[in-house]
Each structure stands twice: as structure tokens, then as C-alpha cells.
Amino acid sequence: MFLQKLYTRLNNMENPSKACNSFRLLFTMSSLEEPLGFDKLPSMSTIDRIQRFSAGACRPRGDDMGLGNCWIDGRSCSTSNSCDEDYEEYTGEAFPWRRHVKDVSEGGTFNRRASSLSKNRMKFEYVCDSRYLPDHQCSCKCNDRGIHGITNKFLKGIPKFVKIVEVGPRDGLQNEKNIVPTSIKVELIRRLVSSGLPVVEATSFVSPKWVPQTYSMGNDYCWMQLADATDVMKAVCDLENARLPVLTPNIKGFEAAVAAGAKEIAVFASASECFSKSNINCSIEESLVRYHAVCHAAKELSVPIRGYVSCVVGCPVEGAIPPSKVAYVAKELYRMGCFEISLGDTIGVGTPGTVVAMLEAVMAVVPAEKLAVHFHDTYGQSLPNILVSLQMGISTVDSSVAGLGGCPYAKGASGNVATEDVVYMLNGLGVKTNVDLPKLMSAGDFISEHLGRQSGSKTAVALSRVTADASKI
Numbered sequence: 473m474f475l476q477k478l479y480t481r482l483n484n485m486e487n488p489s490k491a492c493n494s495f496r497l498l499f500t501m502s503s504l505e506e507p508l509g510f511d512k513l514p515s516m517s518t519i520d521r522i523q524r525f526s527a528g529a530c531r532p533r534g535d536d537m538g539l540g541n542c543w544i545d546g547r548s549c550s551t552s553n554s555c556d557e558d559y560e561e562y563t564g565e566a567f568p569w570r571r572h573v574k575d576v577s578e579g580g581t582f583n584r585r586a587s588s589l590s591k592n593r594m595k596f597e598y599v600c601d602s603r604y605l606p607d608h609q610c611s612c613k614c615n616d617r618g619i620h621g622i623t624n625k626f627l628k629g630i631p632k633f634v635k636i637v638e639v640g641p642r643d644g645l646q647n648e649k650n651i652v653p654t655s656i657k658v659e660l661i662r663r664l665v666s667s668g669l670p671v672v673e674a675t676s677f678v679s680p681k682w683v684p685q686t687y688s689m690g691n692d693y694c695w696m697q698l699a700d701a702t703d704v705m706k707a708v709c710d711l712e713n714a715r716l717p718v719l720t721p722n723i724k725g726f727e728a729a730v731a732a733g734a735k736e737i738a739v740f741a742s743a744s745e746c747f748s749k750s751n752i753n754c755s756i757e758e759s760l761v762r763y764h765a766v767c768h769a770a771k772e773l774s775v776p777i778r779g780y781v782s783c784v785v786g787c788p789v790e791g792a793i794p795p796s797k798v799a800y801v802a803k804e805l806y807r808m809g810c811f812e813i814s815l816g817d818t819i820g821v822g823t824p825g826t827v828v829a830m831l832e833a834v835m836a837v838v839p840a841e842k843l844a845v846h847f848h849d850t851y852g853q854s855l856p857n858i859l860v861s862l863q864m865g866i867s868t869v870d871s872s873v874a875g876l877g878g879c880p881y882a883k884g885a886s887g888n889v890a891t892e893d894v895v896y897m898l899n900g901l902g903v904k905t906n907v908d909l910p911k912l913m914s915a916g917d918f919i920s921e922h923l924g925r926q927s928g929s930k931t932a933v934a935l936s937r938v939t940a941d942a943s944k945i
């Protein structure tokens with residue numbers, strides 16, 4: 473919105489300057505097709521010029537105009553954003569668009585306006601491009617030092633490469649009530665692999681007869697969707713360039729998986745006693761004993777084992793799950809030989825606040841590089857949860873193409889975060905994934921068309937609109 477207003481204002485000027493042209497170029501470049509990352513920020517001198525030609529853009533809004541929050545008489549600020557500290561010294565604020573104050577001694581349209589409005593000729597600056605925050609319409613003067621500081625301060629913990637574990641064909645499709653034909657599953661896996669995803673969880677060797685003790689869906693649910701696990705695995709096990717793990721809840725599942733050609737498996741425990749019972753019909757401790765046996769058998773065959781912990785933040789029956797419980801189960805799985813532990817917010821109730829506490833507890837017992845995060849997007853918290861996890865040093869993220877999935881244990885629970893959305897965010901952060909977004913989206917379109925519904929990925933939906941609009945021109 474702010475960008476649009478600014479762009480319109482620039483367009484309406486009688487003598488558009490070079491600055492306007494630069495900005496127009498920036499705006500044009502900022503199509504939906506590519507995320508705006510820090511690398512896309514214009515040169516600071518461009519923004520400086522825009523600011524000079526666009527006094528309105530530097531003005532505070534509405535009743536802040538003049539002597540209000542932004543243009544103040546004196547040194548204090550009445551908004552919640554502190555205006556007194558210098559950026560360099562500031563450490564306590566969680567947002568990069570914080571203002572700071574600078575004495576202005578030379579002119580220009582912007583400063584003359586400041587001068588006429590403020591006795592002390594103070595002006596506020598955002599240290600970051602304010603287009604990320606449409607509500608904040610104050611000055612957007614930036615400088616390289618400021619941006620560098622921001623990237624250092626907020627992105628320094630983020631890994632340069634993130635491994636995405638695609639779980640759509642398993643975690644996504646297992647929740648589909650209508651049986652998806654094996655050939656569609658196989659084609660989906662092929663497309664996902666060809667998009668560059670390094671790991672695609674292919675299927676699950678669970679009991680197709682098992683009726684989960686559902687809390688909200690009645691007992692009309694079972695894992696029949698996975699009854700073709702052997703056929704799926706046999707069809708894809710020779711695919712190259714990706715690992716294709718499968719879920720195995722017990723020795724029986726493990727043996728069937730290996731017989732079908734699986735070269736990597738995953739076991740799945742829970743941090744919630746109730747969920748464990750409902751999902752795999754045993755207590756947490758019993759499941760650990762069971763998985764010990766599976767790990768032992770897998771090690772004999774040099775089959776790598778991934779471990780899942782479900783309900784790492786909350787359980788539909790038990791409510792909040794203590795981080796110490798999650799840490800305990802994660803540590804046990806790690807000790808029994810799982811090379812990676814995926815922490816699942818199964819019903820998607822986590823927020824960055826609860827996720828940080830949970831990760832802190834787990835990271836005290838399992839190294840960050842051995843952890844993955846697995847968020848369901850019920851409350852739209854997955855991306856912030858992933859971002860905070862990356863900032864804490866996690867570099868493996870589970871996701872599901874087109875946001876496939878759900879959870880039979882919690883009414884309204886959504887699928888995993890959409891892989892397309894994760895890739896889009898990581899691209900914007902300059903984090904490598906080796907995933908080709910258009911190819912990934914085509915895999916998402918493929919399965920969404922088959923399921924007869926729109927993709928659950930906001931990125932895929934937005935980008936398909938761009939293409940549709942373009943095709944009308």
C-alpha cells in the first residue's frame with residue numbers, strides 16, 4: 473500500500489526526476505515473481521533521492537502530522553518506537569525498522585519541511601526500507617551502514633543453506649480421505665525430486681487397518697491411504713538425486729520397507745502420552761523400546777534412521793507440552809542412533825514464543841545441526857516459527873508441497889507449511905535450498921488439480937495470479 477501510494481505520487485509529479493525513475497524501476501522489479509530480499513534493496517543513494525522528492529512519504533500519518541509522534545518538539549517521542557537511542561547502541565528491540573534520530577544541519581526539501589515543522593530540526597529515519605511495513609509511513613532514509621547492521625544483527629544466525637525435507641507424499645496425502653491412486657503418488661514424488669528437493673518422504677509402512685483414536689473426527693478414519701506403500705516404494709526407489717525415507721512404526725513396517733527397496737527410514741515418537749497412545753497404540757516408553765529394536769535392525773543393514781517427536785508444543789488432549797518432555801524424547805531417539813530428529817508441531821499451535829523455549833530445551837541435549845523443524849500451519853505461525861528456528865541455528869525444515877495435509881487428531885488442523893512458501897521466504901533471505909520454485913509449483917499444481925482444490929501455498933496462488941494476469945495482456 474505504501475509502495476503504491478509512493479509510486480502514484482512519483483508518477484503524478486510534473487517533473488519526474490531520475491530518482492523517480494530509479495524508484496519506478498525498483499517498483500517494476502519488485503514483481504511478485506521474486507521475493508524482495510536484502511540483496512534487492514536499492515542503493516541507499518536512490519532512497520535518499522526519493523526521500524528528497526517525496527516529502528509526503530516522509531511525513532507522519534494523520535494526526536501525527538506536524539507536532540505529533542514523528543515531528544516533535546524536543547527529544548522524546550510519543551510513539552511506542554523509541555526515538556532517542558542511536559541505532560548502533562540499540563540492542564533491545566526486535567524489529568529492524570526502528571527509527572532513530574539524527575540532527576540535520578543541511579537543507580533539501582525534506583529538511584526544509586522538517587525545519588518548518590520542528591524547532592529543533594530533528595528528523596526520524598527508518599534504518600530499513602519501510603516498504604516492509606506499510607503502516608509506517610515516515611522517512612525511509614537508509615544508509616549502507618544501517619542495512620549492514622540489520623543484516624548482521626538479525627540474520628547472522630541464519631544458515632547459508634537449508635535442507636528441505638518434503639513430506640507431502642506421506643504426511644500430506646496420509647490425511648486425504650479419498651484414496652489417491654498409486655500412479656499419482658509416484659508421479660508426484662518424481663516431480664518433487666526433479667524440482668531439486670534433496671529429501672522426499674515417500675510413504676509410510678504402517679498398519680492400514682489402524683484406526684486412530686481420533687478426538688474430533690469419530691472413528692471413521694484409518695490409514696488405508698498408505699496401503700500401497702510397497703507399490704509406491706518399488707516404483708520410486710531407484711530415483712536418483714534424492715533420498716526417499718519412509719515411516720516405519722515397528723519391525724514389521726521396517727522389514728516391509730526394506731523389502732520394497734527403502735534405503736532410509738523414520739520412526740515417530742511423541743512428547744504427549746495421549747497422542748502416543750492414539751497414534752501408535754502404546755505409551756512413550758513402550759514406543760522407545762520398540763524403536764530401539766527398529767534402530768538396531770536398521771543399523772545392521774546400514775539404513776539411516778530419522779526420528780520424529782510429535783506434539784512438541786501442544787497436544788489436543790493434554791494441552792501445552794513441557795519443553796523438558798520434548799527434550800527427553802528427542803535425546804532418547806538421538807541416543808538410539810537417529811541421525812536427525814524432526815520436531816513436529818503436529819497441530820500447529822506453536823508460536824515463536826513457545827518454539828524458542830522448546831528449541832532451547834532440545835538444543836541443550838541434541839546438537840542443533842541434528843535437528844529439523846516440522847510445523848503445521850493451523851494458525852499461520854509456520855513461517856515465523858521457521859524463521860526463529862533458523863535464527864537459532866536449525867538448518868533442516870520439513871514442509872509439504874501445496875501445504876497438503878491435516879491432522880485427524882485435531883479438528884481444523886492444517887497441513888504442513890507449504891514448501892513453496894518456505895522456498896520463497898528462504899530465497900528472499902538469500903538462503904540456498906537448490907530447489908527450483910517453478911518446478912516445485914508445477915508439482916503442487918499437479919497434486920492440487922488431482923485433489924480438485926486450490927493449492928494451500930500462498931506463494932503458489934499469488935504467482936499463478938501473476939501468470940494469469942500476464943496472459944491477459
Ligand SMILES: CC(C)(COP(=O)([O-])OP(=O)([O-])OC[C@H]1O[C@@H](n2cnc3c(N)ncnc32)[C@H](O)[C@@H]1OP(=O)([O-])[O-])[C@@H](O)C(=O)NCCC(=O)NCCSC(=O)C[C@@](C)(O)CC(=O)[O-]
Nearest residue numbers: 677678679682721724725740751752753780782783816818
Ligand atoms: C503402530 C501400529 C501398527 C500399532 O497398532 P497395533 O494394533 O497395536 O498393532 P499390532 O502389532 O497389534 O497389529 C495389529 C494388526 O496390524 C498389523 N500391523 C502391525 N504393524 C503393521 C505394519 N507396520 N504394517 C502393516 N500392518 C501392520 C498386524 O499384522 C495386525 O494385523 P492382523 O494380524 O490383525 O491382520 C499402529 O498403531 C499404526 O500403524 N499406527 C500408525 C499411525 C500413523 O501412521 N500415524 C500417522 C503418523 S504421522 C505422525 O505420527 C506425526 C508426524 C510424524 O507426521 C510428525 C508430526 O506431524 O508431528
